[in-house]
Structure formats: C-alpha cells, structure tokens
Amino acid sequence: MNPNDQLQTSERFTTPKTRRDFLGLAAAWSAVGAFVMGMLGAMRLPMPSVFPESDTKVKLGKPQDFAAGSTTYFAPQRLWLYRDSSGFHAISSVCTHLGCIAERSEAGDFHCPCHGSRFDAVGAVTAGPAPKGLMWVELTVSPEGWLVADTLKETEPGKTLNA
Amino acid sequence: MPETQTSQPSPSEKKPVARHIGDDGAMRDFGRNLMDTPRSFRDSMIRHGKPTSDRARSQTVFTNFFLHVLPVRTHLHSIKLTTTFGLGVATLVLFIILCVTGVLLMVYYKPSVDQAYASMLDIIHVVPTGRLIRNVHRWSAHAMVFCVILHMARAFYTSAYKPPRQFNWVIGMALFAVTLGLSFTGYLLPWDQLAFWAVTIGANIAQSPQELTDAIGITQYFDPGRMQKELLLGAHYVGQEALIRFYVLHVMVLPIVTSILIAVHMWRIRKDGGFARPSAADMGVSDATPSMPATGGDSRGGESTGLLKTYGLMGLMKGKTPAVNLELRNTIMTWPNVMYVIGAVAMVTTLAMLLLGVLADAPLSEMANPAVPENPAKAPWYFLGLQELVSYSAFMGGVGIPAIVLLGLMLVPYLDREREDVGVWFSGREGRRIAVISAIFATIATVGMLAFTVRFGWLRNWEATARVPQIVITVLNPGTIFVALFAAWSVLVVRRKQSTRMGAIALFTCFLVSFAILTYFATVHRGPNWDFFWSQSDWPVH
Ligand code: HEM
Ligand code: FES
Numbered sequence: 001m002n003p004n005d006q007l008q009t010s011e012r013f014t015t016p017k018t019r020r021d022f023l024g025l026a027a028a029w030s031a032v033g034a035f036v037m038g039m040l041g042a043m044r045l046p047m048p049s050v051f052p053e054s055d056t057k058v059k060l061g062k063p064q065d066f067a068a069g070s071t072t073y074f075a076p077q078r079l080w081l082y083r084d085s086s087g088f089h090a091i092s093s094v095c096t097h098l099g100c101i102a103e104r105s106e107a108g109d110f111h112c113p114c115h116g117s118r119f120d121a122v123g124a125v126t127a128g129p130a131p132k133g134l135m136w137v138e139l140t141v142s143p144e145g146w147l148v149a150d151t152l153k154e155t156e157p158g159k160t161l162n163a
Numbered sequence: 164m165p166e167t168q169t170s171q172p173s174p175s176e177k178k179p180v181a182r183h184i185g186d187d188g189a190m191r192d193f194g195r196n197l198m199d200t201p202r203s204f205r206d207s208m209i210r211h212g213k214p215t216s217d218r219a220r221s222q223t224v225f226t227n228f229f230l231h232v233l234p235v236r237t238h239l240h241s242i243k244l245t246t247t248f249g250l251g252v253a254t255l256v257l258f259i260i261l262c263v264t265g266v267l268l269m270v271y272y273k274p275s276v277d278q279a280y281a282s283m284l285d286i287i288h289v290v291p292t293g294r295l296i297r298n299v300h301r302w303s304a305h306a307m308v309f310c311v312i313l314h315m316a317r318a319f320y321t322s323a324y325k326p327p328r329q330f331n332w333v334i335g336m337a338l339f340a341v342t343l344g345l346s347f348t349g350y351l352l353p354w355d356q357l358a359f360w361a362v363t364i365g366a367n368i369a370q371s372p373q374e375l376t377d378a379i380g381i382t383q384y385f386d387p388g389r390m391q392k393e394l395l396l397g398a399h400y401v402g403q404e405a406l407i408r409f410y411v412l413h414v415m416v417l418p419i420v421t422s423i424l425i426a427v428h429m430w431r432i433r434k435d436g437g438f439a440r441p442s443a444a445d446m447g448v449s450d451a452t453p454s455m456p457a458t459g460g461d462s463r464g465g466e467s468t469g470l471l472k473t474y475g476l477m478g479l480m481k482g483k484t485p486a487v488n489l490e491l492r493n494t495i496m497t498w499p500n501v502m503y504v505i506g507a508v509a510m511v512t513t514l515a516m517l518l519l520g521v522l523a524d525a526p527l528s529e530m531a532n533p534a535v536p537e538n539p540a541k542a543p544w545y546f547l548g549l550q551e552l553v554s555y556s557a558f559m560g561g562v563g564i565p566a567i568v569l570l571g572l573m574l575v576p577y578l579d580r581e582r583e584d585v586g587v588w589f590s591g592r593e594g595r596r597i598a599v600i601s602a603i604f605a606t607i608a609t610v611g612m613l614a615f616t617v618r619f620g621w622l623r624n625w626e627a628t629a630r631v632p633q634i635v636i637t638v639l640n641p642g643t644i645f646v647a648l649f650a651a652w653s654v655l656v657v658r659r660k661q662s663t664r665m666g667a668i669a670l671f672t673c674f675l676v677s678f679a680i681l682t683y684f685a686t687v688h689r690g691p692n693w694d695f696f697w698s699q700s701d702w703p704v705h
Contacts, residue, residue, distance in 0.1 A: 046408070047390070052398050075534050098367040098557055100360065100536040113538040114364065115554035115693045127623050129556050131374045131633050152399065 056153075059146040063088070063163040066147075073104075077151050079137060080104060087160035090137040090149050091123045097130040110134060122157060133157060220498040232429050234437060236494040237501045240444040240586065241437055246321075249508040250314035255425065256512045257307040261345075262418060264300040268293075272352065274410040276403045279354035280530040287527065294524065301525035303516050304346050308545045311342050319575070319671050320598075322585040322664070323439040329576035331431040334424060336573045341421045343545070348413035350543060351406060359531035360540035362409070363401050366392050368553060368561035375558055378634040400533065439586040445493060538691045547689075548681030551613075552642040554693050555621055559640035567646060568674060575671070579663040594668050597656060601669040605676035608648050612641050613684055617695045649673035 058077055066072060066083045073080055073093075078101055080091045093110065095102045100114035108121035117128030124133045138153035139161040147163060182192065196203075211222035221235040240246055271290055273282045286293035315335060318324060324332035351362045373388035382388075397404030432438070495501075528537065542550050552560030589595040622628045622636055649670055657666035690696040691703060 046394055046397065048393060048397050052402060052404055053400065098364045098553065100540065101534070113536055113692050114540055129554055131377065131557065131637065
C-alpha cells in the first residue's frame, strides 16, 4: 500500500458527500445497473424453454403385447418395462450418478459400468456413488388403449399401473 | 531542384520536394519514386533505421505494436532459464499454434451430429495434411494444459504472486479456468464414443448440486444443478444442441476471452515491473547507493509499485526516484537478446508439437452411440483426478472440492502477505525442506487413502454405514478428507514456522502432489467398471 492510497481511503470515509458527488455516483451506478440487467436479460436466451426432446411421450405398445412376468427393454428410451402380477411398471436405466446406462443382469439387478453403482431389481441403490435409486417412469394408458411412457416424468417407486 | 536531392546520401533523410503542376521532371520523379518504392514503403512502416545502434534497438521495441509490451532493456535475471523455464512463453506459443491449426480444422469440420464424425474421418483420411494438423491441434491442447499447470507452480514457488503481482495471479487463475474450458469443449467435437460419454459425465457433474438441494429438499423451488446442465446442453441429453453450444464456446467465445485475458496478463507483467526478481540479482547496485534504491528494488517489498522509470511527467506518479545510470547495470538490450530467447522457446515448442504430431495419432474411437456407454469412459487426463473423486460422490468430487481448491488458490496472494524476497525458488532452503516434507506427507495420505478404498471400499460397502443418509455419502468423499488433512497440515506449518508463506508452500505442494497421484492412478489403474487393475493388460476382454 502506498501512503497516498491510505490517505485517500480515509478521506473517502470522513469527508461528507457533496450533492455533485452524489449525482455523479447515482448516474454511474444506474449505468452499471442498466448494463448488468441488460446482460442478464440477454443471458436468458441460452436457457431453453422448449427442449428438442420435448415430446418425450412414447407409445410402448398395447398392454396385451406384453406377457405376464415379462420384461422388455426399449433402447432409445433407455427404459425397462415390467409386467408382473400387480401390473405394469417401468424403470429408467439411466444411472442417477452421472448419466451412464446401467446394465441389467440376468438376476434382475442393475450395474453401472462408469463408477460401479449397483441397484437392486426395483432400482434402489445398493452400492457405489449414485445419490438415489433408478427413476421409475410414469406410465399411462392413452384413450386408444396404448401403453404410454413419459421418460421425463417420475413416479414414486412401487407404483404400478393396471391395464 | 533535382541536383540537391541526388547529392543526399541517405534516402531516409530525403526532403520531400514541393513540386507544382507544370514543373519539369515529373516523369523523372515518377521513375525514381517507382524504383524507390520498396525502401520508402519499408520506411513508412518501420519508422527507424536498422537496429544497429542502441537507440535504434530501443525504438525497434518501443515503436512496434507487438513488441512494445516488452521493456527496452531487460534484466539479466529475467532471461535466466531457472527464472521461468520459458513456461509462460511456451503456453502462449501453444495457444497461437492452437488458434492456427484450429482455424484450419474449421475449414472442414461440420458441427452436426450427423456429419461431425464423418468430417473427422475426412480430415484424417482425405484432407491433405489433415491428419497432421489434427494431431498437432490435439497434442498442443494437452501440452497447453500441462504447461499452464507447471507455469502456475513456477509462479507460486518463486513467490511471483506477492505484491505488486497479486492481481496478475488472479488473472492467471482465470486463464487456468478458460484453458480447461477450451479443452473440455473441444473434447466433444469429434463426436466419438469417448467424447459423448465424457461430456455426458461432465454435464451431469454440472447437475450434481442437486445432490445437495435434494438433501435439503429445496430442489423443487431452486435447482441450480438443472439450470447449469440445461444451459450447457440446451437439452436433457447430449445431442445436437449441446454440440452447437460447445462449438460456439470452443471456436469463438473462449478463444476471444482467452486472448483478452492473455493481453491483460502480459500488460500487467510489464506494469508490475517485469518478472519477480530477488534482491540478490541487484547486489552491488543497491549496496552502493543505500539512499537511492536502484529500480531493481521495485519487486522487493510490499511497498513497491513496479514503476521502472519516473522521468518528467511520470515523476508525478508513484514510484522511485530516477536512477538512470544504476538501472542500466545487470540489464541488456531487449532487441535482439530477448528476441533470441523467445524465439528459441517458440522453436522448441513448435518442433516438439510437430514431432508429436508426426509420431503419434490423436485418438478417435467409434462414432457416438447414446445407447451404449464407453467402458471405461475416461475424461482427458487432467480431469481424471477429479473423475476418481467423482466416483465416490459426484457433488463433492466434481464441484465442491474443485471450487474450494480454485478459490483457495485465487486467495493465496491475499492470505499470504509476508514480505520476503520474491523470485527465489521455495523462498530458500527452509521452504524447499517444507515442500519436500509436504510432498512426502501428501504422497502417503493419497496413496494410503487410495489403497484403503481399493482394498476395503467406501461407505456403502460397509455394514455399519451402508444405510447412512445420502448427504453423508455426498459430503464424506475421500477428497474431502484430503482437503481437511492438507488444511490441517498447513495450519500446523504456519504455527510451527510462524510463517504464512511456509504454510502456503505446504498447502500448494500437498494439492499438486495429490493431484498428480490421483491423475496417475485414474489413468493407469482404473479399468472397466472403474475397477482397480494393476495394468491395462489385465482388463477383461468383452
Ligand atoms: C493461457 C494461460 C497463460 C499464459 C499464456 C501465460 C503467459 C505468461 C507469460 C508469457 C509470462 C511471463 C513469464 C514466463 O514466461 O513464465 C507469465 C507470467 C506470470 N504468470 Fe502467466 N500465463 C498463463 C496462465 C497463468 C496462470 C494459470 C497463472 C497462475 C495462477 C499465471 C500467473 C503468472 C504470474 C504471477 C506471472 C508473473 C511471473 C513473474 O513476475 O515472475 N499465469 N505468464
Ligand atoms: S454414472 Fe453410473 S456410477 Fe457413475
């Protein structure tokens, strides 16, 4: 620090502001404020409001296409569809850790190749760094009787659909 | 008056002739002007004679737009190899190589998910010199990150962050960040499997603050993680939107930001009085004139302002009293001496990159396939240390710890304000000792921790902790333990040595060594499923 700087600093705090100082500062700060607000407004542009994958609803098939006790994989949606005694449910195979695709073993549990997260047959975490279980995807039946999954809509684990 | 003109010996001293329309000899003048054009053109461009006198050499540096950031005379200490190891200049040269080769690649590259990979194949197999240019671009990118890290270490260990250079250190941190940003955005462009999955992982790291907001239960209302990911990808998954965004950042935004930052960085070096220089480098000069410190002393203490000369009007500014004759000692003319040094670093760097480009091909895996993850999906080497931490918990490993470390590094000049000699490696014998002990400490801590997790696993693998709440898993990353250990160690050093500089050396060394070991470990010993392997030859074959 230069002694001059210190002098100026202490002066800045002790001398009262004149009206001219005040107006000048007000002008400068409103210019800064306007600029910042303008930039923030412009920065709104890259935040998408419509997503390229906005239509994430897919028809999986008619309920009768899937035999009781069957599991079917839909690769483009990264989705496992299960039909068991209590109805249909669907589990996303996208790992909740960092987005790799967990593989489902013969035994029905999941294993992620990227950092070794493991999930049991209903998608609950059993090992590794994943912060939560695999996503259960919402299923609905369309008016025409199609089984529809929305890959971005989550439903609570254990909820099944009777169709 | 043609006679007087011809009698003049030097064309640069030729007086302009005021001719009038209708005078004789217009054709003769025209002929002479034509013959003289190359010379008079050069004289108009370079306004001084050949750099044969010191005066002309000064002007060469002073009046050239590109050279005027350099001082007219340079201190001998600044061009000693051990002062900088040429690392800053090498980084700058690599950045220029990257700009040139990058523009060449842009001629053929198409940023579209359908064509990007094919255009890479074209560049490699069809475009004349395409393979070489791509190789040079890729290896220079790696080398730039490498040199930036070494350059930062150099600036740290020689106390170059001390007054008046604090702010240039902060600008350096910004340069470090944009350099990593340039590499990361470039990584996606080939649109191969490695690119796709590394960026998928990267984008999800950006989303990982959700682990924290989920734990507090506010994700519904405030979700910075999702915002970051959507801003980066423009979508929920890596696709066309992400490719365009990364392309714009990589070829436009980040290069411009980097160029501006580099310009400010260079300018500040000059304004801060050149490179950090120990008082020993000016021995004799200041001893002889204790009452009138030589300008070399500008970098010595906290009071210095770095102004080299205070003649005339500049005397009104803060600075030292003029010490014209003394300052000439221990300095040499910048032109041509420093130009040789810079030229040599540039030649060696360029040659090394060319050789690498000829000898080794930059990798390109299969085309991106969103359905099948690459296994293992490894990021570029400088992110692998982080990837190792991320494999324990995403938020702490990928966001929390990097943020703490970057912030800590940035604040170093403001936390360690001890006024001791700058420009001395490790600040002397004691600092060197602290650095060695800290390196050993960090090696034991890091290797020990990695051996432990490989052998025994981490929280979720143990009976007692398998069901702990997620927030514990998120926060209790081995990396968190490193940070705590290293912080405790450096506090201990500060207390024992009563020196913040020694504490800073301890902390910086710990992080550098730990970073190096984590990087090595994840590069060599992590294989499919992120499992531990002694070597790649043990990897299971699918
Ligand atoms: C794109 C990245 C960078 C470029 C092109 C660059 C370039 C340079 C150059 C050419 C010098 C002159 C001295 C030398 O050759 O070593 C220099 C000095 C310096 N750099 Fe950098 N640099 C970069 C990044 C950084 C980083 C990451 C830091 C630290 C956080 C940093 C901190 C400094 C400091 C403090 C000095 C002054 C050194 C002294 O006075 O001795 N720079 N830089
Ligand atoms: S992405 Fe699945 S464990 Fe990391």
